[in-house]
Amino acid sequence: xxxxxxxxxxxxxxxxxxxxxxxxxxxxxxxxxxxxxxxxxxxxxxxxxxxxxxxxxxxxxxxxxxxxxxxxxxxxxxxxxxxxxxxxxxxxxxxxxxxxxxxxxxxxxxxxxxxxxxxxxxxxxxxxxxxxxxxxxxxxxxxxxxxxxxxxxxxxxxxxxxxxxxxxxxxxxxxxxxxxxxxxxxxxxxxxxxxxxxxxxxxxxxxxxxxxxxxxxxxxxxxxxxxxxxxxxxxxxxxxxxxxxxxxxxxxxxxxxxxxxxxxxxxxxxxxxxxxxxxxxxxxxxxxxxxxxxxxxxxxxxxxxxxxxxxxxxxxxxxxxxxxxxxxxxxxxxxxxxxxxxxxxxxxxxxxxxxxxxxxxxxxxxxxxxxxxxxxxxxxxxxxxxxxxxxxxxxxxxxxxxxxxxxxxxxxxxxxxxxxxxxxxxxxxxxxxxxxxxxxxxxxxxxxxxxxxxxxxxxxxxxxxxxxxxxxxxxxxxxxxxxxxxxxxxxxxxxxxxxxxxxxxxxxxxxxxxxxxxxxxxxxxxxxxxxxxxxxxxxxxxxxxxxxxxxxxxxxxxxxxxxxxxxxxxxxxxxxxxxxxxxxxxxxxxxxxxxxxxxxxxxxxxxxxxxx
Numbered sequence: 001x002x003x004x005x006x007x008x009x010x011x012x013x014x015x016x017x018x019x020x021x022x023x024x025x026x027x028x029x030x031x032x033x034x035x036x037x038x039x040x041x042x043x044x045x046x047x048x049x050x051x052x053x054x055x056x057x058x059x060x061x062x063x064x065x066x067x068x069x070x071x072x073x074x075x076x077x078x079x080x081x082x083x084x085x086x087x088x089x090x091x092x093x094x095x096x097x098x099x100x101x102x103x104x105x106x107x108x109x110x111x112x113x114x115x116x117x118x119x120x121x122x123x124x125x126x127x128x129x130x131x132x133x134x135x136x137x138x139x140x141x142x143x144x145x146x147x148x149x150x151x152x153x154x155x156x157x158x159x160x161x162x163x164x165x166x167x168x169x170x171x172x173x174x175x176x177x178x179x180x181x182x183x184x185x186x187x188x189x190x191x192x193x194x195x196x197x198x199x200x201x202x203x204x205x206x207x208x209x210x211x212x213x214x215x216x217x218x219x220x221x222x223x224x225x226x227x228x229x230x231x232x233x234x235x236x237x238x239x240x241x242x243x244x245x246x247x248x249x250x251x252x253x254x255x256x257x258x259x260x261x262x263x264x265x266x267x268x269x270x271x272x273x274x275x276x277x278x279x280x281x282x283x284x285x286x287x288x289x290x291x292x293x294x295x296x297x298x299x300x301x302x303x304x305x306x307x308x309x310x311x312x313x314x315x316x317x318x319x320x321x322x323x324x325x326x327x328x329x330x331x332x333x334x335x336x337x338x339x340x341x342x343x344x345x346x347x348x349x350x351x352x353x354x355x356x357x358x359x360x361x362x363x364x365x366x367x368x369x370x371x372x373x374x375x376x377x378x379x380x381x382x383x384x385x386x387x388x389x390x391x392x393x394x395x396x397x398x399x400x401x402x403x404x405x406x407x408x409x410x411x412x413x414x415x416x417x418x419x420x421x422x423x424x425x426x427x428x429x430x431x432x433x434x435x436x437x438x439x440x441x442x443x444x445x446x447x448x449x450x451x452x453x454x455x456x457x458x459x460x461x462x463x464x465x466x467x468x469x470x471x472x473x474x475x476x477x478x479x480x481x482x483x484x485x486x487x488x489x490x491x492x493x494x495x496x497x498x499x500x501x502x503x504x505x506x507x508x509x510x511x512x513x514x515x516x517x518x519x520x521x522x523x524x525x526x527x528x529x530x531x532x533x534x535x536x537x538x539x540x541x542x543x544x545x546x547x548x549x550x551x552x553x554x555x556x557x558x559x560x561x562x563x564x565x566x567x568x569x570x571x572x573x574x575x576x577x578x579x580x581x582x583x584x585x586x587x588x589x590x591x592x593x594x595x596x597x598x599x600x601x602x603x604x605x606x607x608x609x610x611x612x
Contacts, residue, residue: 005054007077011091014079014098018053021081043293046244051078051088052108059090060103064493078106086288233280236361239295245280248295253363255344256297258452262373264365267356273372274357275300276381285461288480297360298381310353315386318410318426320463320533324476324575326411326424327467328611330433331474331577337433337459337467340444342393343452345428349378349388386427393425396450414439431459465534473581477574478534485527486568489561496569497562500541507544508598513553521552524560531567534575538563540605577611585610 001007001015024036025045037045051057058073066072076090079098087100233239240246256262267273276297283292304310330337342348355375359365378388397412398404402423405411414421419436421443430447434440447453460467468475486492528542541563548556591604 001053004052005056005077007054007079008091011077011079011098014089014091015053018080022050043247044243046242048242051106053078053080055106055108057088057090057104057106059092059099059101062101062103073105078104086290232282236278239278239280240362244293245295248280248293249278249297249360249362252295252297252344253360255347255452259344259347259377261347261377261379262357262375264359264368264371265356265374266370267372271354271356272305274304274355274382276357276360276379278361296380299355299357299379301381301383304383310382310384313383313387315390316409318424319408320465322408322411323424323431323463323465324533325610326422326431326433327474327476328577329422329583330469331579332581332583332611333435334471334579335433335435335440336469337431338440338444339429339431339456339459339462340447341454341456342428342430342447343454345393345451346378346380346385346389348451349385349390349392351375351378351382351384351388353384355379355382389427390425397423400446426463429462431462463533464530471579473576473578475574475576476534477572478531479571479574481531482535482567482571485531486564486571488527489524489564491561491564491568494561494565494568497565498569500538500563500566501544501559502562506595506597507548507556507559508596509548509551510553510555513555516552516554516557518549518552521557521560522549524564525549528560528563528567535567535573536575536607537570537573538567581611583611 001019002009002012007015025047026035028035035045055078057076057078059076061070061072061074074092074094076092076099078088079091080089081087082089082100085100085102087102088104089098089100090104091098233242233245239249276299279296279298281294281296282290283294285291327337356372357375357379358372359369365371375382378385394404394409400414402412402414405413410425412423412425414423416436416439419434419439421432421434421436421439423430423432423443432440432443434443444453444455458469460469464478464481466477466479468477525542525546528538529546532539532542541559545556545560545563586609587606588608589604589606591602593602594600595603
């Protein structure tokens with residue numbers, strides 16, 4: 001691997017790690033007919049992202065100092081795959097560092113040679129300055145090696161000019177007189193290289209005492225699998241060329257078979273037929289690593305007619321306020337919350353109407369291509385699907401001595417002696433915990449007896465909330481979401497502010513102001529409102545801007561951009577629910593007098609604290 005493109009030998013650790021990564025996914029065990037990855041994860045690995053080790057590549061230069069006329073890419077050597085993100089590892093010869101980036105373009109066929117016969121992308125191991133005999137300073141002019149411009153790679157980022165990489169080799173920093181003319185490129189005899197049996201410790205990346213690590217930990221394995229399905233197909237035609245998505249579609253149909261969702265029958269006369277289509281999604285964890293490829297077969301509900309194909313459709317959803325109250329209660333009582341998921345939850349709901357759907361694309365019965373599926377259980381995409389699943393789950397829990405909440409019908413409780421088990425439902429995601437460890441251990445077994453479950457473990461990420469459970473309390477934050485907002489709305493390069501609004505801020509309708517894009521304004525408003533789930537400090541400022549989303553002006557955009565700049569400087573703020581805090585509900589209220597300059601209306605507000 002090191003010799004193919006003359007990769008520097010001090011990158012041997014990168015070569016070993018890359019070899020382990022490839023072997024685990026490419027070498028098949030003869031007896032089991034499976035790769036090590038498949039034995040560990042349970043599915044065939046996708047190797048379409050593999051690249052030639054040591055090949056020449058170009059990395060997008062994301063430095064804020066890059067100007068319009070600078071080169072937009074850095075030339076490097078591909079040396080492996082990141083184990084913490086969806087990125088490639090690239091060695092930059094000019095700065096002698098290894099970076100990680102997803103914005104990489106490869107030239108795997110490039111094996112150009114310099115005049116001395118060495119590969120352009122390979123830089124031979126050089127001996128230290130103490131081991132090379134240099135000529136005196138006054139006899140040794142600077143040697144400038146210019147890399148020829150490769151026009152084949154000009155289309156990397158749409159620029160036609162690439163900065164020529166210049167490497168200047170001298171013995172010491174030699175100050176030049178300001179009036180001295182710029183030296184012209186000269187061709188000197190090649191430098192003297194000498195093979196040595198050892199290399200300077202500074203050239204080794206990582207700690208040699210730790211040995212070779214093969215990334216066998218579960219979390220690292222998940223991170224390494226991030227490339228497996230980073231692209232989501234838009235159609236069946238795209239998915240049909242990827243073995244991983246074919247397996248995902250087959251798993252979905254296997255779930256239909258196990259749950260007895262449908263039955264293949266001839267089409268009765270006079271019945272409406274509903275089409276089907278595949279939808280493909282990657283399921284991500286809290287750091288955006290792909291943990292599962294999910295293919296959904298959904299019904300095209302736009303063909304359903306109310307009163308014929310469906311009746312009622314409403315199903316309740318958990319509110320973020322309810323989830324925060326559950327977190328506050330768990331922190332106060334000192335018990336741990338866990339998370340589990342119902343596999344193919346909607347397929348467990350019963351359907352009352354007579355519905356027929358077409359056979360799924362790509363999986364048509366060869367013996368009965370004209371037949372249709374009669375639905376016995378709910379199918380994804382039908383208008384009554386959420387209600388049917390909620391009804392099935394609700395009935396099951398009530399039959400097992402759970403009580404449904406009166407104010408929040410997605411919260412279920414079960415009492416035993418002086419202990420309490422709490423279960424919060426959000427469609428197919430379930431979080432639960434109990435003041436009694438036995439009750440908490442019994443609940444997953446109870447659910448598994450009726451549904452096919454997936455136990456996730458301790459609750460750490462739910463509905464965009466990052467949750468950290470400690471012995472003395474619980475932290476909740478939306479750091480990941482806040483970073484996404486800053487990047488999405490283009491305030492990365494803006495200076496952060498200390499407050500979400502000025503001391504003398506007085507926003508009004510500004511009827512004579514210049515209008516702004518109403519869609520963009522509402523997008524920002526909606527995003528910030530969701531951020532208030534863990535950031536009450538921006539609630540008032542956001543609600544003030546909400547008033548003008550019907551006809552926003554530039555002044556309103558300036559106000560809402562200030563909130564984003566405040567969020568940029570306070571991304572790490574979070575809510576803390578302490579164990580020692582009294583679980584008392586405390587409320588505050590206040591109002592101004594004739595605060596609106598246009599119509600002299602007053603504004604009132606309230607704030608409630610529970611366990612904070």
